[in-house]
Amino acid sequence: MKSTVETLSPTRVRLAIEVPFVELEPSLKKAYREIGQQIQIPGFRRGKVPSAIIDQRVGRGTVLNEAVQEAIPQNILSAVREHDLKTLGRPEVEITEFNDGDSLNFTAEVDVRPEITLPDLATIEVTVDELKIDDSEIDEQVKSLRERFATLKTVERPAAEGDYVQIDLRATVDGEEVPGGSASNISHEVGSKQLLPGLDEAVVGLSAGEDTTFTTQLVGGDFAGRDADVAVTVRTVKEKELPELDDDFAQLASEFDTIGELRDDLRERVTRGKRVEQIYAARDKALEQLVEVADVPAPEGVIRDEVESRKQAMVDQLERIGASMEDYLSAEEKTEEQIDTELTEAATQGVKVQLLLDTLADAEDTQVSDDEFGHEIVHRAQRAGMAPQQYYDQLVRSGTAGAVYGDVRRGKALASVMERVKIKDSAGNEVSLDALREASEQEHAHEH
Numbered sequence: 001m002k003s004t005v006e007t008l009s010p011t012r013v014r015l016a017i018e019v020p021f022v023e024l025e026p027s028l029k030k031a032y033r034e035i036g037q038q039i040q041i042p043g044f045r046r047g048k049v050p051s052a053i054i055d056q057r058v059g060r061g062t063v064l065n066e067a068v069q070e071a072i073p074q075n076i077l078s079a080v081r082e083h084d085l086k087t088l089g090r091p092e093v094e095i096t097e098f099n100d101g102d103s104l105n106f107t108a109e110v111d112v113r114p115e116i117t118l119p120d121l122a123t124i125e126v127t128v129d130e131l132k133i134d135d136s137e138i139d140e141q142v143k144s145l146r147e148r149f150a151t152l153k154t155v156e157r158p159a160a161e162g163d164y165v166q167i168d169l170r171a172t173v174d175g176e177e178v179p180g181g182s183a184s185n186i187s188h189e190v191g192s193k194q195l196l197p198g199l200d201e202a203v204v205g206l207s208a209g210e211d212t213t214f215t216t217q218l219v220g221g222d223f224a225g226r227d228a229d230v231a232v233t234v235r236t237v238k239e240k241e242l243p244e245l246d247d248d249f250a251q252l253a254s255e256f257d258t259i260g261e262l263r264d265d266l267r268e269r270v271t272r273g274k275r276v277e278q279i280y281a282a283r284d285k286a287l288e289q290l291v292e293v294a295d296v297p298a299p300e301g302v303i304r305d306e307v308e309s310r311k312q313a314m315v316d317q318l319e320r321i322g323a324s325m326e327d328y329l330s331a332e333e334k335t336e337e338q339i340d341t342e343l344t345e346a347a348t349q350g351v352k353v354q355l356l357l358d359t360l361a362d363a364e365d366t367q368v369s370d371d372e373f374g375h376e377i378v379h380r381a382q383r384a385g386m387a388p389q390q391y392y393d394q395l396v397r398s399g400t401a402g403a404v405y406g407d408v409r410r411g412k413a414l415a416s417v418m419e420r421v422k423i424k425d426s427a428g429n430e431v432s433l434d435a436l437r438e439a440s441e442q443e444h445a446h447e448h
Contacts, residue, residue: 036054178228208237
């Protein structure tokens, strides 16, 4: 095999590869073997069909094509090693010349990791918001806690917003009952807009035992898009009673004896949360500044693939909740072009950050220990609800274990960045990474 490399841009090269026909022989033999296994010819055992018979039955061209498809990736890999290229993404291949018995000539355009000059990390300075905790934020936390310990008490009066009602529903279209359109004894918070449009307005003012009818548009089923008449009967009306805000409540809702201790704990938790927000803001700003200062170029092919992958993930996620991209665009009041632009911007920044962190990891010879890799596998397996070994085996089968290893290595490179950049808040105070790290660890511990 002979190959040459032509630089098209800082992030893309074109390989021109020539493979003598004699070097295609192993792939050709393999192609005959595999096709021979797939076809049944009377008089020959499967897998023992002579090449000449295969040429007659399926055509020499088919066999050559299969051999070439197998040989191309192998030869691209050899050329990449020969020229010491750090490739990214999938190559775009074009066969320029190939005849039976002659050399195979083809080109492969592929993105490569660009040369990046890293700035001195100590010169990077980022500013995050000053940490301020307002009493109203603690009041909001207390209110949320009270809501969780609220009780429901039956009342003999018409339903009002904020009440809970037990109701029966029956939907009809032109007098015909809607399949699945009837339900009994449903609990509903009046004003929550959790069920059918128009239901909350219809229920307000009804007492237990009373009923009414309202019209709503159906969104699913055989009658989707049609107006339905919905009969609603109120069985009971209950109002929410919040507990008194005193020491008894503190003992009921927490491990603390007094309401003052409870408020102090809530303040501490809000502070922790804000410190975690600070570390994320500092991280994003530091990476943004580094990418800009290092002038990291964007590999177009990798970004195109990343945008396609992100868009497909969006479609899959929407399908899981029974929606389509059209529904999403309509709800967000956006065009597909706007979504594509947003995805491209996000993918471009994401890829540039990865390239920067890979360069830093190489420059500092960052290694990932078995323990660190194993810890990440366990963490991801937990999130996926799988056993760690099962999750790891799945990664190996899909060929993505290397990508996880790369993520861990980039994470270590990012930690190295955060150790060295200067972080200040908007009031000019230095922000200690230790305090942020401690807050982050406590937050994770609290989550688990």
